[in-house]
Amino acid sequence: EAGVAQSPRYKIIEKRQSVAFWCNPISGHATLYWYQQILGQGPKLLIQFQNNGVVDDSQLPKDRFSAERLKGVDSTLKIQPAKLEDSAVYLCASSLGTAGIYGYTFGSGTRLTVV
């Protein structure tokens, strides 16, 4: 089966600019996650979607980050305006069921550098 697709692979922007990341999960996977991985740290959940509804966005900085999942398939994560501390790898993952007890399938991520 095709994996989780993410684009772009790399992005460099100046602070205060906006940026968007795209994710296409594995076909049929109901649950989609966006994780932020800062250099030297483990990934941290930003937002979790169940189909096209949000079930957890408690760690999402809502003053600058937004995310949507259209029609329960593709998802976009946006940052506006970006700060230096947003430099990180943004990982998208999906899981077949709601429970995620078999783990998630991750994409290769987008490396964002804010200068």
Next chain:
Amino acid sequence: AQTVTQSQPEMSVQEAETVTLSCTYDTSESDYYLFWYKQPPSRQMILVIRQEAYKQQNATENRFSVNFQKAAKSFSLKISDSQLGDAAMYFCAYRMEGGATNKLIFGTGTLLAVQP
């Protein structure tokens, strides 16, 4: 709050040898899931092995096995017959359950180098 601790920032092993990566976690739950993920330079997180807390038997996947000590809240990963392709960052993760969310909480990772 659930936390995951990996106390070894870096480890090194000779090719064909065995290495053990450590992980401890903190939780008040009795039923949960634990995972080890591998992250090579390509950045994609790859599931290595999973353990269900209600199972006493340690999980194994080919050269990878775990030592799950529930009472001690310890979940170490053993890699046998290490290969050059095993070189990567390894993350231990705890699956947190609370309402509709089932997010994974990750440790800070262990960078494994494999020497030829």
